[in-house]
Amino acid sequence: MKFLCVECDRQMMFDERQLPGDGTFAAAFKCPACGRVVAMLANPMETQLVASLGVKIGGDTIGEQPFEMIRATVATAKDDALREPIREAPSRTGVRWSAEALERLSRVPAFVRGMVKRIYAEYAEERGIAEITPAVMDRARTELGLEGM
Amino acid sequence: MICIVRPSFRTYHELSEPDSSGVVDQIGAQRRRVADRLSYVRRVVAVMSGKGGVGKSFVTAHLARAVARVGRPVGLLDADLDGPTAARLLDARERRLTLDGDAVLPVAAAEGVKLVSMDQLLADGRALAFTGPDRDSHVWRGTLEAAALREFLADVAWGALDVLLVDLPPGLQRFQQLAELLPAPASVITVTIPTPESRDAVRRALGAAIGHGARPLGIVENMVGGAFHGDAADALAEEFGVPVLARVPFHPPDAVWTDLAARV
Numbered sequence: 055m056k057f058l059c060v061e062c063d064r065q066m067m068f069d070e071r072q073l074p075g076d077g078t079f080a081a082a083f084k085c086p087a088c089g090r091v092v093a094m095l096a097n098p099m100e101t102q103l104v105a106s107l108g109v110k111i112g113g114d115t116i117g118e119q120p121f122e123m124i125r126a127t128v129a130t131a132k133d134d135a136l137r138e139p140i141r142e143a144p145s146r147t148g149v150r151w152s153a154e155a156l157e158r159l160s161r162v163p164a165f166v167r168g169m170v171k172r173i174y175a176e177y178a179e180e181r182g183i184a185e186i187t188p189a190v191m192d193r194a195r196t197e198l199g200l201e202g203m
Numbered sequence: 204m205i206c207i208v209r210p211s212f213r214t215y216h217e218l219s220e221p222d223s224s225g226v227v228d229q230i231g232a233q234r235r236r237v238a239d240r241l242s243y244v245r246r247v248v249a250v251m252s253g254k255g256g257v258g259k260s261f262v263t264a265h266l267a268r269a270v271a272r273v274g275r276p277v278g279l280l281d282a283d284l285d286g287p288t289a290a291r292l293l294d295a296r297e298r299r300l301t302l303d304g305d306a307v308l309p310v311a312a313a314e315g316v317k318l319v320s321m322d323q324l325l326a327d328g329r330a331l332a333f334t335g336p337d338r339d340s341h342v343w344r345g346t347l348e349a350a351a352l353r354e355f356l357a358d359v360a361w362g363a364l365d366v367l368l369v370d371l372p373p374g375l376q377r378f379q380q381l382a383e384l385l386p387a388p389a390s391v392i393t394v395t396i397p398t399p400e401s402r403d404a405v406r407r408a409l410g411a412a413i414g415h416g417a418r419p420l421g422i423v424e425n426m427v428g429g430a431f432h433g434d435a436a437d438a439l440a441e442e443f444g445v446p447v448l449a450r451v452p453f454h455p456p457d458a459v460w461t462d463l464a465a466r467v
Contacts, residue, residue, distance in 0.1 A: 056222055060212045068223035077336065083223075099339035106346035108353065109229040118236065120307045120358040123350045130329035137301040165324075168302065 055111075057092060059085035066092065068112040072196060077101060081111045102127075119173070125166040133164035149178045150185045158188055173198065236357040238386040243363040244278070248420065248467060249381060252394045253408025254401045255373035258425040259394045262451065263370040264292035266392075266467065269460035271314040275365040278309060280355050281320035282381065283372040284348050285331050290322040299323065306360035319359050321351070349380040356384055366467060375411050388416040392448065392467070395435045396426045402435035409443060420467065421448035428452045 057066040066083040069091060073079060077098035084091045094111070096104065104111060108123050119125075121136070151159070155174075162170050177194040178186050241247065250263040263279060270277040281289035290296045293312035300323055301308040312318040321331060333340070333347050361367060369389070371377045382389060391412055395405045405422075413419060422443075424436035427450045436447045449463040 055224060055226070056215055056218050056220070058212055058218060063213065065218045065220040067220070098336045099342055102333075102335035102339070103343045103346065105335075106343045106350050107226075107230070108233055108350050109224070109226045111224050111226075113223065113225050113229075118232070118305065118358075120302060120305055121354050123347070124324065124354050127333045127335070127347055128324065128331065128351075129334045130326055130332045131324050132326040135299065135324040136307070137299045 057083040057094075059088060059090055061090075062087040064088075066090075070196070071112055071198075079104070079111070119169050122169065125169055128165075131163075131165045135165055136168075138168045149175050149183065152185055152187045154188050155186045155191060158191060233353060233357065234384070234386075237353065237384050240357050240359070240361065241367070241386065244361060244367045245365050247367045247369060247385060247387075247389050248392060249369045249371055249378060249389045249417070250392045250394060251371040251375075251378050251408065251412065252373060252401075253375070253404035253406070254395065257394050257396045257401055258451075259373075260288045260292060260370050262392075262394050262423055262425055263368050264289055265455075265460045266463055267293070267316045267368050268314045269457070269464035270366060270368075270467065271316050272461070273464060275464075276317075276363060278317040278319075278361045278364045278367040279312070280359075280367060280369045281318070281322065282352055282355070282369050282377050284321045284351055284377075286372060287320045287322035287325075289318060289370055290320040293318055295320075296322060303360065305358075307358050309359055309361065317361060317364070319355050345376070348377075349383075352377070352380055353384055375408050378408075378412050378417070379415055382412075382415045382417065388418050390420050391417040392420050392423055393439070394423045394425055395439060397424060397431045397433040397435050399433050399435065402433065402438055405435065405439055406442065409439065413443070419443055419445045421446040423447075423449045423451060423463065425451045426453060 059066050062085055064085055064087045066085050069082040069084040071081050079096040079101040081094045082091050105127065159167065159171060174186055174191055174194055177198060178190060183190055250259050252259050260283065267277050267279045279289055281287045293316055295310050295312035295318050298310035300310060300319065309317040309319045325331060333344065369381060393405055393409050395401045409419060422436045422439050422445060424447060436450065440447045448466050449459055451459055
Protein backbone atom coordinates (compact mmCIF):
# COMPACT_ATOMS: atom_id res chain seq x y z
CA MET A 55 0.00 0.00 0.00
CA LYS A 56 1.41 3.38 -1.02
CA PHE A 57 0.03 6.89 -0.83
CA LEU A 58 0.77 9.49 -3.46
CA CYS A 59 0.54 13.24 -3.00
CA VAL A 60 -0.93 13.92 -6.39
CA GLU A 61 -0.23 17.64 -6.30
CA CYS A 62 3.50 17.16 -5.59
CA ASP A 63 3.80 13.82 -7.44
CA ARG A 64 5.68 12.49 -4.40
CA GLN A 65 5.11 9.27 -2.50
CA MET A 66 3.87 9.99 1.02
CA MET A 67 5.79 8.39 3.86
CA PHE A 68 4.47 6.66 6.96
CA ASP A 69 4.31 9.19 9.78
CA GLU A 70 2.53 7.73 12.79
CA ARG A 71 -0.07 5.31 14.08
CA GLN A 72 -3.02 6.20 16.28
CA LEU A 73 -5.04 3.69 18.25
CA PRO A 74 -8.20 5.31 19.54
CA GLY A 75 -8.91 2.29 21.76
CA ASP A 76 -12.26 1.51 20.14
CA GLY A 77 -10.95 -1.29 17.97
CA THR A 78 -10.23 1.02 15.06
CA PHE A 79 -6.89 1.97 13.64
CA ALA A 80 -5.49 5.13 12.10
CA ALA A 81 -2.22 5.61 10.26
CA ALA A 82 -0.94 8.96 9.06
CA PHE A 83 1.15 9.43 5.94
CA LYS A 84 3.03 12.64 5.15
CA CYS A 85 4.18 14.19 1.89
CA PRO A 86 7.93 14.85 2.14
CA ALA A 87 7.60 17.82 -0.23
CA CYS A 88 4.64 19.85 0.98
CA GLY A 89 4.13 18.32 4.42
CA ARG A 90 0.50 17.47 3.79
CA VAL A 91 -0.71 14.64 6.02
CA VAL A 92 -3.47 12.18 5.18
CA ALA A 93 -4.92 9.64 7.59
CA MET A 94 -5.95 6.12 6.70
CA LEU A 95 -8.83 5.10 8.97
CA ALA A 96 -9.75 1.43 9.36
CA ASN A 97 -12.97 0.17 10.93
CA PRO A 98 -12.82 -2.62 13.58
CA MET A 99 -13.30 -5.38 10.99
CA GLU A 100 -10.52 -4.04 8.77
CA THR A 101 -8.28 -3.53 11.80
CA GLN A 102 -8.82 -7.12 12.89
CA LEU A 103 -8.24 -8.40 9.37
CA VAL A 104 -4.85 -6.68 9.21
CA ALA A 105 -3.96 -7.91 12.72
CA SER A 106 -4.89 -11.45 11.73
CA LEU A 107 -2.24 -11.38 9.02
CA GLY A 108 0.37 -10.68 11.68
CA VAL A 109 1.56 -7.58 9.84
CA LYS A 110 1.74 -3.99 10.99
CA ILE A 111 0.87 -0.95 8.90
CA GLY A 112 3.90 1.30 8.95
CA GLY A 113 6.27 -1.59 9.52
CA ASP A 114 7.12 -3.96 12.33
CA THR A 115 8.39 -1.70 15.11
CA ILE A 116 8.72 -4.13 18.01
CA GLY A 117 10.02 -7.29 16.36
CA GLU A 118 8.38 -10.67 16.50
CA GLN A 119 7.24 -11.66 20.00
CA PRO A 120 6.50 -15.36 20.66
CA PHE A 121 2.78 -16.10 20.33
CA GLU A 122 2.25 -12.37 19.81
CA MET A 123 -0.93 -12.72 17.80
CA ILE A 124 -2.33 -15.49 19.98
CA ARG A 125 -1.70 -13.51 23.14
CA ALA A 126 -3.15 -10.33 21.71
CA THR A 127 -6.30 -11.82 20.19
CA VAL A 128 -7.40 -15.02 21.97
CA ALA A 129 -10.19 -13.85 24.27
CA THR A 130 -10.75 -17.13 26.09
CA ALA A 131 -7.19 -17.92 27.18
CA LYS A 132 -6.45 -18.70 30.80
CA ASP A 133 -4.39 -16.08 32.59
CA ASP A 134 -1.55 -18.37 33.59
CA ALA A 135 -1.36 -20.29 30.31
CA LEU A 136 2.26 -19.32 29.69
CA ARG A 137 4.99 -19.50 32.28
CA GLU A 138 7.13 -16.39 32.36
CA PRO A 139 10.67 -16.49 30.97
CA ILE A 140 13.05 -18.83 32.69
CA ARG A 141 15.78 -16.22 32.21
CA GLU A 142 14.58 -12.61 32.42
CA ALA A 143 16.61 -10.45 30.04
CA PRO A 144 18.70 -8.04 32.10
CA SER A 145 17.70 -4.39 31.87
CA ARG A 146 20.43 -2.37 30.21
CA THR A 147 19.69 0.91 31.94
CA GLY A 148 17.71 -0.13 35.00
CA VAL A 149 14.51 1.56 33.87
CA ARG A 150 12.08 2.20 36.75
CA TRP A 151 8.31 1.83 36.82
CA SER A 152 6.17 4.45 38.56
CA ALA A 153 3.50 3.17 40.93
CA GLU A 154 0.80 4.39 38.53
CA ALA A 155 2.41 2.60 35.61
CA LEU A 156 2.69 -0.63 37.61
CA GLU A 157 -0.95 -0.33 38.63
CA ARG A 158 -1.91 0.09 35.01
CA LEU A 159 0.28 -2.83 34.02
CA SER A 160 -1.45 -4.99 36.63
CA ARG A 161 -4.71 -4.49 34.75
CA VAL A 162 -3.24 -6.08 31.59
CA PRO A 163 -4.34 -9.73 31.40
CA ALA A 164 -1.62 -11.98 32.79
CA PHE A 165 -1.59 -13.91 29.51
CA VAL A 166 0.06 -10.93 27.77
CA ARG A 167 1.51 -9.00 30.72
CA GLY A 168 5.08 -10.26 30.44
CA MET A 169 5.25 -9.44 26.75
CA VAL A 170 3.74 -5.98 27.27
CA LYS A 171 6.11 -5.20 30.15
CA ARG A 172 9.13 -6.18 28.09
CA ILE A 173 8.00 -4.08 25.11
CA TYR A 174 7.51 -0.96 27.27
CA ALA A 175 10.85 -1.49 29.01
CA GLU A 176 12.69 -1.81 25.73
CA TYR A 177 10.90 1.26 24.38
CA ALA A 178 12.03 3.29 27.40
CA GLU A 179 15.57 1.97 27.32
CA GLU A 180 16.01 2.73 23.64
CA ARG A 181 14.94 6.34 24.23
CA GLY A 182 16.87 6.88 27.43
CA ILE A 183 13.71 7.23 29.51
CA ALA A 184 14.53 6.58 33.16
CA GLU A 185 11.01 6.01 34.45
CA ILE A 186 7.99 4.47 32.80
CA THR A 187 4.84 6.40 33.61
CA PRO A 188 1.32 6.10 32.18
CA ALA A 189 2.21 8.95 29.79
CA VAL A 190 5.21 7.00 28.51
CA MET A 191 2.99 3.95 28.10
CA ASP A 192 0.49 6.00 26.08
CA ARG A 193 3.23 7.32 23.85
CA ALA A 194 4.75 3.87 23.33
CA ARG A 195 1.36 2.40 22.60
CA THR A 196 0.74 4.92 19.85
CA GLU A 197 4.22 4.90 18.38
CA LEU A 198 4.57 1.14 18.36
CA GLY A 199 1.01 0.38 17.38
CA LEU A 200 0.22 -1.82 20.37
CA GLU A 201 -3.47 -2.39 19.78
CA GLY A 202 -5.06 -4.03 22.79
CA MET A 203 -1.94 -3.63 25.02
CA MET B 204 -16.53 -5.34 -20.32
CA ILE B 205 -13.77 -3.73 -18.28
CA CYS B 206 -12.70 -0.32 -19.45
CA ILE B 207 -9.10 0.54 -18.53
CA VAL B 208 -8.59 4.22 -17.95
CA ARG B 209 -5.05 5.48 -17.49
CA PRO B 210 -4.98 7.59 -14.30
CA SER B 211 -3.62 11.08 -14.50
CA PHE B 212 -1.13 10.35 -11.71
CA ARG B 213 1.56 7.73 -11.16
CA THR B 214 0.44 4.25 -10.15
CA TYR B 215 1.82 1.76 -7.59
CA HIS B 216 4.63 0.28 -9.66
CA GLU B 217 5.71 3.68 -10.91
CA LEU B 218 6.51 4.88 -7.40
CA SER B 219 10.16 4.12 -6.71
CA GLU B 220 10.07 4.34 -2.91
CA PRO B 221 9.38 1.03 -1.18
CA ASP B 222 6.05 0.39 0.50
CA SER B 223 6.75 1.96 3.89
CA SER B 224 4.76 -0.72 5.72
CA GLY B 225 6.87 -3.43 4.14
CA VAL B 226 3.94 -5.86 4.30
CA VAL B 227 5.51 -8.19 1.74
CA ASP B 228 8.76 -8.16 3.72
CA GLN B 229 6.87 -8.84 6.94
CA ILE B 230 5.13 -11.84 5.38
CA GLY B 231 8.49 -13.02 4.04
CA ALA B 232 10.00 -12.74 7.51
CA GLN B 233 7.16 -14.85 8.92
CA ARG B 234 7.86 -17.56 6.36
CA ARG B 235 11.59 -17.53 7.09
CA ARG B 236 10.88 -17.84 10.79
CA VAL B 237 8.82 -20.99 10.16
CA ALA B 238 11.51 -22.41 7.88
CA ASP B 239 14.27 -21.65 10.39
CA ARG B 240 12.37 -23.25 13.23
CA LEU B 241 11.62 -26.38 11.20
CA SER B 242 15.13 -26.69 9.82
CA TYR B 243 15.93 -29.14 12.63
CA VAL B 244 12.83 -31.25 11.93
CA ARG B 245 13.56 -34.14 9.60
CA ARG B 246 9.99 -34.68 8.54
CA VAL B 247 6.58 -33.06 9.07
CA VAL B 248 3.73 -35.55 8.87
CA ALA B 249 0.14 -34.31 8.85
CA VAL B 250 -2.55 -36.69 10.07
CA MET B 251 -5.79 -35.87 8.31
CA SER B 252 -9.14 -37.17 7.16
CA GLY B 253 -12.09 -35.76 5.31
CA LYS B 254 -14.35 -37.20 7.99
CA GLY B 255 -14.88 -36.25 11.61
CA GLY B 256 -14.99 -38.82 14.38
CA VAL B 257 -12.69 -41.38 12.74
CA GLY B 258 -10.04 -41.13 15.45
CA LYS B 259 -7.37 -38.89 13.95
CA SER B 260 -6.29 -37.53 17.31
CA PHE B 261 -6.33 -40.99 18.89
CA VAL B 262 -4.16 -42.37 16.08
CA THR B 263 -1.82 -39.35 16.16
CA ALA B 264 -1.30 -39.48 19.92
CA HIS B 265 -0.61 -43.22 19.99
CA LEU B 266 1.64 -42.99 16.96
CA ALA B 267 3.62 -40.22 18.69
CA ARG B 268 4.02 -42.34 21.82
CA ALA B 269 5.18 -45.32 19.78
CA VAL B 270 7.75 -43.22 17.91
CA ALA B 271 9.02 -41.82 21.22
CA ARG B 272 9.22 -45.28 22.80
CA VAL B 273 11.84 -46.39 20.30
CA GLY B 274 13.96 -43.35 21.11
CA ARG B 275 13.14 -41.15 18.15
CA PRO B 276 12.55 -37.49 19.10
CA VAL B 277 8.98 -36.62 18.17
CA GLY B 278 6.73 -33.60 18.45
CA LEU B 279 2.98 -33.28 18.18
CA LEU B 280 1.34 -30.06 17.07
CA ASP B 281 -2.38 -30.15 17.79
CA ALA B 282 -3.75 -28.13 14.90
CA ASP B 283 -7.35 -28.81 15.86
CA LEU B 284 -7.67 -25.35 17.38
CA ASP B 285 -11.43 -25.57 17.96
CA GLY B 286 -11.51 -29.10 19.36
CA PRO B 287 -8.08 -29.81 20.82
CA THR B 288 -7.72 -33.20 22.48
CA ALA B 289 -4.05 -34.14 22.15
CA ALA B 290 -3.12 -32.75 25.58
CA ARG B 291 -5.63 -35.02 27.29
CA LEU B 292 -4.61 -38.03 25.19
CA LEU B 293 -0.99 -37.44 26.19
CA ASP B 294 -1.66 -36.69 29.88
CA ALA B 295 -0.42 -33.12 29.55
CA ARG B 296 -3.43 -30.89 30.19
CA GLU B 297 -1.98 -29.53 33.42
CA ARG B 298 1.46 -28.79 32.00
CA ARG B 299 2.17 -25.21 31.01
CA LEU B 300 4.02 -23.90 28.02
CA THR B 301 7.02 -21.74 28.93
CA LEU B 302 8.28 -18.52 27.37
CA ASP B 303 12.01 -18.57 26.78
CA GLY B 304 13.49 -15.60 24.95
CA ASP B 305 12.00 -15.42 21.48
CA ALA B 306 10.42 -18.85 21.73
CA VAL B 307 7.85 -20.95 23.52
CA LEU B 308 9.00 -24.28 24.90
CA PRO B 309 6.68 -27.21 24.22
CA VAL B 310 5.66 -29.37 27.15
CA ALA B 311 7.10 -32.83 27.62
CA ALA B 312 4.04 -35.06 27.43
CA ALA B 313 3.67 -38.82 27.86
CA GLU B 314 6.73 -40.83 26.79
CA GLY B 315 8.60 -37.53 26.22
CA VAL B 316 6.52 -36.42 23.23
CA LYS B 317 6.95 -32.66 22.74
CA LEU B 318 3.48 -31.17 22.60
CA VAL B 319 1.80 -27.86 21.81
CA SER B 320 -1.97 -27.60 21.83
CA MET B 321 -4.52 -24.81 22.09
CA ASP B 322 -5.95 -26.87 24.95
CA GLN B 323 -3.00 -25.71 27.06
CA LEU B 324 -3.87 -22.07 26.46
CA LEU B 325 -7.65 -22.01 26.77
CA ALA B 326 -9.49 -21.51 30.04
CA ASP B 327 -11.26 -24.66 31.20
CA GLY B 328 -14.46 -25.30 29.33
CA ARG B 329 -14.06 -22.26 27.06
CA ALA B 330 -14.13 -22.49 23.28
CA LEU B 331 -11.55 -20.67 21.20
CA ALA B 332 -12.79 -17.11 20.74
CA PHE B 333 -10.97 -14.05 19.49
CA THR B 334 -11.24 -10.41 20.41
CA GLY B 335 -12.84 -8.18 17.82
CA PRO B 336 -16.31 -7.55 16.51
CA ASP B 337 -18.42 -10.75 16.53
CA ARG B 338 -20.56 -9.45 13.73
CA ASP B 339 -17.72 -9.60 11.22
CA SER B 340 -15.89 -12.62 12.61
CA HIS B 341 -16.65 -14.70 9.52
CA VAL B 342 -14.36 -12.33 7.64
CA TRP B 343 -11.24 -12.72 9.76
CA ARG B 344 -11.62 -15.82 11.95
CA GLY B 345 -10.08 -18.16 9.38
CA THR B 346 -7.12 -15.82 9.00
CA LEU B 347 -6.64 -15.64 12.77
CA GLU B 348 -6.68 -19.43 13.01
CA ALA B 349 -4.09 -19.61 10.24
CA ALA B 350 -1.98 -17.07 12.15
CA ALA B 351 -2.26 -19.16 15.33
CA LEU B 352 -1.08 -22.20 13.38
CA ARG B 353 1.81 -20.13 12.02
CA GLU B 354 2.84 -19.11 15.53
CA PHE B 355 2.68 -22.75 16.69
CA LEU B 356 5.15 -23.56 13.92
CA ALA B 357 7.33 -20.45 14.03
CA ASP B 358 7.52 -19.62 17.72
CA VAL B 359 7.79 -23.05 19.34
CA ALA B 360 11.34 -24.24 19.95
CA TRP B 361 10.70 -27.75 18.75
CA GLY B 362 14.42 -28.51 18.63
CA ALA B 363 15.77 -31.39 16.62
CA LEU B 364 12.97 -33.82 15.82
CA ASP B 365 12.88 -36.96 13.78
CA VAL B 366 9.24 -36.30 13.06
CA LEU B 367 6.71 -33.58 13.84
CA LEU B 368 3.17 -34.94 13.71
CA VAL B 369 0.42 -32.42 13.00
CA ASP B 370 -3.04 -33.45 14.14
CA LEU B 371 -5.48 -31.76 11.78
CA PRO B 372 -9.21 -31.19 12.29
CA PRO B 373 -11.71 -32.73 9.84
CA GLY B 374 -11.91 -31.21 6.40
CA LEU B 375 -9.27 -29.63 4.23
CA GLN B 376 -9.01 -25.99 5.33
CA ARG B 377 -6.37 -26.48 8.04
CA PHE B 378 -4.29 -28.65 5.73
CA GLN B 379 -4.33 -25.89 3.14
CA GLN B 380 -3.19 -23.42 5.78
CA LEU B 381 -0.42 -25.80 6.85
CA ALA B 382 0.72 -26.42 3.28
CA GLU B 383 0.95 -22.67 2.72
CA LEU B 384 3.25 -22.29 5.71
CA LEU B 385 5.60 -25.22 5.31
CA PRO B 386 8.82 -24.73 3.40
CA ALA B 387 8.46 -28.21 1.82
CA PRO B 388 5.46 -30.36 0.95
CA ALA B 389 3.95 -32.17 3.93
CA SER B 390 3.76 -35.92 4.14
CA VAL B 391 0.25 -37.07 4.96
CA ILE B 392 -1.24 -40.02 6.80
CA THR B 393 -4.94 -40.35 6.11
CA VAL B 394 -7.24 -41.90 8.67
CA THR B 395 -10.49 -43.58 7.76
CA ILE B 396 -12.93 -46.04 9.23
CA PRO B 397 -14.15 -48.96 7.13
CA THR B 398 -17.46 -47.44 6.02
CA PRO B 399 -18.33 -46.27 2.50
CA GLU B 400 -19.32 -42.85 3.88
CA SER B 401 -15.85 -42.39 5.35
CA ARG B 402 -14.24 -43.68 2.16
CA ASP B 403 -16.06 -41.06 0.07
CA ALA B 404 -15.22 -38.20 2.43
CA VAL B 405 -11.58 -39.24 2.70
CA ARG B 406 -11.27 -39.66 -1.06
CA ARG B 407 -12.33 -36.06 -1.62
CA ALA B 408 -10.03 -34.70 1.07
CA LEU B 409 -7.00 -36.76 0.09
CA GLY B 410 -7.42 -35.91 -3.58
CA ALA B 411 -7.59 -32.22 -2.73
CA ALA B 412 -4.59 -32.49 -0.40
CA ILE B 413 -2.53 -34.09 -3.15
CA GLY B 414 -3.63 -31.24 -5.37
CA HIS B 415 -2.06 -28.91 -2.78
CA GLY B 416 1.24 -30.77 -2.91
CA ALA B 417 0.73 -33.35 -0.15
CA ARG B 418 2.82 -36.52 -0.32
CA PRO B 419 0.58 -39.35 0.88
CA LEU B 420 2.35 -41.91 3.05
CA GLY B 421 -0.63 -44.21 3.29
CA ILE B 422 -3.94 -45.03 4.93
CA VAL B 423 -4.67 -45.94 8.53
CA GLU B 424 -7.97 -47.75 8.99
CA ASN B 425 -9.32 -47.23 12.49
CA MET B 426 -12.15 -48.98 14.39
CA VAL B 427 -11.68 -52.22 12.48
CA GLY B 428 -13.50 -55.39 13.54
CA GLY B 429 -16.45 -53.75 15.24
CA ALA B 430 -19.77 -52.55 14.01
CA PHE B 431 -18.37 -50.80 10.95
CA HIS B 432 -18.19 -52.72 7.70
CA GLY B 433 -16.60 -51.92 4.38
CA ASP B 434 -13.36 -51.83 2.46
CA ALA B 435 -12.52 -48.12 2.70
CA ALA B 436 -8.81 -48.55 3.38
CA ASP B 437 -8.20 -51.04 0.57
CA ALA B 438 -10.26 -49.02 -1.88
CA LEU B 439 -8.44 -45.78 -1.05
CA ALA B 440 -5.04 -47.47 -1.10
CA GLU B 441 -5.68 -48.88 -4.55
CA GLU B 442 -7.11 -45.65 -5.90
CA PHE B 443 -4.23 -43.48 -4.69
CA GLY B 444 -1.47 -46.06 -5.08
CA VAL B 445 -0.44 -45.95 -1.41
CA PRO B 446 -0.14 -48.66 1.25
CA VAL B 447 -2.49 -49.40 4.10
CA LEU B 448 -0.14 -48.51 6.94
CA ALA B 449 -2.20 -50.00 9.76
CA ARG B 450 -5.55 -51.51 10.62
CA VAL B 451 -6.41 -50.46 14.13
CA PRO B 452 -9.00 -52.51 16.04
CA PHE B 453 -10.88 -51.31 19.08
CA HIS B 454 -8.51 -51.72 22.07
CA PRO B 455 -5.42 -52.16 19.87
CA PRO B 456 -2.34 -53.90 21.24
CA ASP B 457 0.91 -51.89 21.42
CA ALA B 458 2.27 -53.86 18.48
CA VAL B 459 -0.13 -52.05 16.15
CA TRP B 460 1.40 -48.70 17.07
CA THR B 461 4.95 -50.00 17.05
CA ASP B 462 4.49 -51.34 13.53
CA LEU B 463 2.91 -48.08 12.39
CA ALA B 464 5.74 -46.03 13.94
CA ALA B 465 8.27 -48.08 12.01
CA ARG B 466 6.59 -47.04 8.77
CA VAL B 467 6.63 -43.29 9.48
